[in-house]
Amino acid sequence: MTQPSSPTDSGQLSIELTDIWKTFPGVVANAGVELAVRRRSIHALLGENGAGKSTLMNILAGVYRPDSGEVKIHGLPHQFRSPADALSAGVGMVHQEFRLIPSFSVAENIVLGSAPSIINNRQVENDVEDMARKYGLKVDPAQPLWQLSMGERQKVEILKVLWRDAQVLILDEPTTVLTPSEVDELGEILRRMANDGRSIIFISHKLHEVSGICDEATVLRQGETVAGSLDMATTDQNELARLMVGSSPVIAARPAAATPGKPLLELQNLSAMGDRGVDAFSDVNFRIHSGEIVGIAGVAGNGQRELADVIAGLRPSNNGTLIMDGTDITAVSAHRRFQSGLAYIPEDRLGVGLAPRLSITDNAILRVYRQQRRGPFIIAEKALSYCADLVKRFGVRSGDPDGPIAALSGGNLQRLLVGRELDGKPSVVIASQPTRGLDVQGVKAIQDLLLDQRNSGAAVMMISEDLDELLTLTDRLLVMEGGVIRGEFDPRTVSRHEVGMAMLSDAQASSHS
Ligand SMILES: Nc1ncnc2c1ncn2[C@@H]1O[C@H](COP(=O)(O)OP(=O)(O)OP(=O)(O)O)[C@@H](O)[C@H]1O
Numbered sequence: 101m102t103q104p105s106s107p108t109d110s111g112q113l114s115i116e117l118t119d120i121w122k123t124f125p126g127v128v129a130n131a132g133v134e135l136a137v138r139r140r141s142i143h144a145l146l147g148e149n150g151a152g153k154s155t156l157m158n159i160l161a162g163v164y165r166p167d168s169g170e171v172k173i174h175g176l177p178h179q180f181r182s183p184a185d186a187l188s189a190g191v192g193m194v195h196q197e198f199r200l201i202p203s204f205s206v207a208e209n210i211v212l213g214s215a216p217s218i219i220n221n222r223q224v225e226n227d228v229e230d231m232a233r234k235y236g237l238k239v240d241p242a243q244p245l246w247q248l249s250m251g252e253r254q255k256v257e258i259l260k261v262l263w264r265d266a267q268v269l270i271l272d273e274p275t276t277v278l279t280p281s282e283v284d285e286l287g288e289i290l291r292r293m294a295n296d297g298r299s300i301i302f303i304s305h306k307l308h309e310v311s312g313i314c315d316e317a318t319v320l321r322q323g324e325t326v327a328g329s330l331d332m333a334t335t336d337q338n339e340l341a342r343l344m345v346g347s348s349p350v351i352a353a354r355p356a357a358a359t360p361g362k363p364l365l366e367l368q369n370l371s372a373m374g375d376r377g378v379d380a381f382s383d384v385n386f387r388i389h390s391g392e393i394v395g396i397a398g399v400a401g402n403g404q405r406e407l408a409d410v411i412a413g414l415r416p417s418n419n420g421t422l423i424m425d426g427t428d429i430t431a432v433s434a435h436r437r438f439q440s441g442l443a444y445i446p447e448d449r450l451g452v453g454l455a456p457r458l459s460i461t462d463n464a465i466l467r468v469y470r471q472q473r474r475g476p477f478i479i480a481e482k483a484l485s486y487c488a489d490l491v492k493r494f495g496v497r498s499g500d501p502d503g504p505i506a507a508l509s510g511g512n513l514q515r516l517l518v519g520r521e522l523d524g525k526p527s528v529v530i531a532s533q534p535t536r537g538l539d540v541q542g543v544k545a546i547q548d549l550l551l552d553q554r555n556s557g558a559a560v561m562m563i564s565e566d567l568d569e570l571l572t573l574t575d576r577l578l579v580m581e582g583g584v585i586r587g588e589f590d591p592r593t594v595s596r597h598e599v600g601m602a603m604l605s606d607a608q609a610s611s612h613s
């Protein structure tokens with residue numbers, strides 16, 4: 101274990117975590133972690149999926165109590181019993197999965213739980229607006245939350261913590277739901293907050309972001325600190341990756357092109373409505389052939405999510421035709437689509453993809469169970485061994501297979517879901533943000549799985565906000581903007597800039613005025 105290396109005097113430290121231990125049934129999540137964070141700095145907390153980052157931050161934020169160890173805030177020891185305790189000591193956390201109420205307005209969500217019971221809406225909205233402006237967080241306080249994009253929701257989460265006057269802000273994978281320009285914007289917002297005297301702890305798997313945004317980094321591996329307070333100015337990304345995984349990671353090379361076969365998925369003039377009652381996308385036409393990965397690039401909220409839902413049969417189309425392997429499936433139920441070989445990896449992993457209250461095993465067999473219709477009884481032993489096999493093949497790090505799925509770390513959840521969906525040898529794969537939130541090895545594992553699917557003849561559609569990923573992995577690239585396909589590109593020859601231009605809408609440009 102390395103001690104913090106930079107010569108800071110402890111008066112400058114806002115956070116000192118010493119020898120923190122936390123055990124869950126079957127897993128030691130934190131095994132003597134050390135973390136020191138300076139005031140006025142942005143500190144990266146790095147580590148593979150399941151390394152113990154969220155657990156440590158939940159301890160700092162009063163969600164969990166450590167089994168042992170010391171928590172000091174601005175030099176004073178604390179024992180938090182609740183998140184409210186932590187907040188009154190100035191520590192606020194924006195969680196990996198957002199915790200907002202869709203039917204409430206932005207302002208209501210921000211002040212919820214901290215305002216007197218009778219609130220003057222107008223006054224609150226004005227106050228929220230003032231605070232948002234101060235940090236450059238653009239939101240409309242009166243807008244109902246359900247209308248907001250993921251990026252906007254995150255701003256609400258940040259404002260919620262600032263509203264409670266947190267001096268230490270913890271952001272658990274804040275950039276996984278953001279576009280590249282939103283990431284830059286977040287970096288500036290965080291810098292403003294740091295300059296204002298706050299400390300920020302920033303968790304991310306994207307090392308280039310960490311290098312751009314953070315001042316220092318601490319790396320966890322299997323619940324232990326392997327490097328503390330590294331100076332980001334002198335530490336390169338390869339070094340960080342090596343510290344995280346304990347060896348040099350394999351850099352993905354462009355996979356050899358497959359020869360496409362017959363069309364397996366065909367969209368003809370397909371249109372659908374979104375949640376806000378306006379067109380989510382309209383007149384979409386394209387085909388995906390056997391042995392082909394087609395990427396859908398675009399800024400979030402331009403119809404990609406709805407498009408995936410419609411193809412999966414989870415949202416109705418209001419015009420056009422959907423053909424799978426020669427058969428019109430426009431009116432076919434989601435269940436039947438799955439049965440005929442369509443796999444769907446949804447963006448919202450806990451909403452649609454997994455049942456949070458069921459055990460890991462129950463979630464693992466959910467799809468097989470649906471598919472094979474073995475009747476109401478599932479033989480427990482078979483289920484367990486199937487689950488164990490999935491967990492092993494897809495590198496899911498879990499403690500107790502009978503434990504709730506919600507106990508898995510974010511990245512491990514995603515691995516289980518993707519593994520389960522791809523296990524049934526599907527002919528069409530719809531993957532929405534399949535590598536979001538995964539560590540270096542997890543990303544590679546999922547990308548390899550998708551390539552395997554392609555090479556064995558599946559038609560793969562991949563939606564991602566990570567343009568670099570699309571450029572290296574796909575055979576053809578479509579850009580979606582304003583619910584319309586704006587262009588088709590050859591990822592082997594097109595420039596990032598060209599695709600980026602197609603992704604930017606007029607609306608996007610004018611909303612920054
Ligand atoms: N509430 C819980 N109950 C049981 N086990 C848990 C619980 N929370 C976390 N764990 C386990 O503790 C370990 C560390 O998980 P944690 O969520 O802290 O990882 P992480 O570093 O945040 O990973 P990721 O990058 O995937 O989000 C994992 O093995 C996880 O399964």
Ligand SMILES: [Mg+2]
Binds near residue numbers: 153272510511
């Ligand atoms: Mg986590």
